[in-house]
Amino acid sequence: MRHFDELLNDLRNRLVAMSGLVQAAIRESVRALAEGEDSDLKTVRDREAEINRMELEIDGITTELLALEQPVASDLRFITAAGKINNILERIGDLAVNVAERSESLFRHHAKIRTDVPILAELAESMVKRALDAFINKDANEARAVLLSDDAIDELRDSVFNELIGRMKKNAQSVQPCVDLMFAARNLERMADHATNIAEAVVFMVEGVDVRHHHVQVAN
Amino acid sequence: MRHFDELLNDLRNRLVAMSGLVQAAIRESVRALAEGEDSDLKTVRDREAEINRMELEIDGITTELLALEQPVASDLRFITAAGKINNILERIGDLAVNVAERSESLFRHHAKIRTDVPILAELAESMVKRALDAFINKDANEARAVLLSDDAIDELRDSVFNELIGRMKKNAQSVQPCVDLMFAARNLERMADHATNIAEAVVFMVEGVDVRHHHVQVAN
DSSP states (O other): OHHHHHHHHHHHHHHHHHHHHHHHHHHHHTHHHHHOOOOOHHHHHHHHHHHHHHHHHHHHHHHHHHHHSOOOHHHHHHHHHHHHHHHHHHHHHHHHHHHHHHHHHHHHTTOOOOOSHHHHHHHHHHHHHHHHHHHHTTOHHHHHHHHHTHHHHHHHHHHHHHHHHHHHHHOGGGHHHHHHHHHHHHHHHHHHHHHHHHHHHHHHHHHOOOOTTSSOOOOO | OHHHHHHHHHHHHHHHHHHHHHHHHHHHHTHHHHHOOOOOHHHHHHHHHHHHHHHHHHHHHHHHHHHHSOOOHHHHHHHHHHHHHHHHHHHHHHHHHHHHHHHHHHHHTTOOOOOSHHHHHHHHHHHHHHHHHHHHTTOHHHHHHHHHTHHHHHHHHHHHHHHHHHHHHHOGGGHHHHHHHHHHHHHHHHHHHHHHHHHHHHHHHHHOOOOTTSSOOOOO
């Protein structure tokens, strides 16, 4: 069992490290938007490559843990939750690259449009962090709180979208930068959706209760 | 072992049924765009609810199979691939609802803009079908062919985007419908990405080779 426990611990530590990289990538993906600085696209791409490597390693560990011996129910739930969270973190890394590409396009075109996209990024980053804390602490209450905070993101996304559509109608010159900002906003909102998926996996792991699909998803 | 084999078979059959529902949902999600008919939004939403139920049931079966007894290596790879594919099919169902919402918005606003979005839908549906056939037939070659067909989708998406951006610049009235079409196109392209994720899981299941992250993703 020693080897099994060590592997479990290793799995937990690696997910914490991966989550830190993902949070940094989210932050960096909007820096060019938020602060008018040069793009962090290369940094975000490097982080994503690192995240991808970690995903493969963690998948290897979960497979090994499942194959090694029959895990008891609670360990099995931890391992399957960790496997899901691992894949979700990787997808958030991909989204961060997409956001960074849009940020760079905006920076390159000297388009300065003030929006709440950086606030969306902060909210998304915080949801990912809280969802992973809930996983590490096996805290179903915190996970449920993450599920509730998704509404704030959706409202902010709607208001950003409406503002951008208004701008595009008024000014043909702003179409391309506004499209960039819409996709950035959309990708940040999807990160928040992924954070709720992590939170759902945590509730299931802790309580054995499946809370997926209990609210109709209308995001787009 | 009888019970174990029955469960494995049940798992396979359910995934085939779920894949059929997902393909139908993709087709229906663009009908309002493609044929100028009234929206199938309600049909697609009903299908998604059914897909969500199937996802939970299939997750229950994979968990039971993992807990029941130590599966041998090839069964373990089949079960973990099935679990991944199950979650991916559910996400494709969500995307079909998003596309159907955009289609309905276009229909409601009597916006008739001819684009290649319906062709994107056909390509996405065919990729999902081929990826699942590859899973059922344990056919790594077919799975690799699915991975290659993703480029055609990306090219078509780029040409649709460029056309829509041009229209928006020329005509402020077309901004809202063009945004609807952009998000429809984007969601269809993401379905195709998910089909490649299914194909990657199939290659891993059959050959034990992880082909993820061997090409840089630039989709947005």
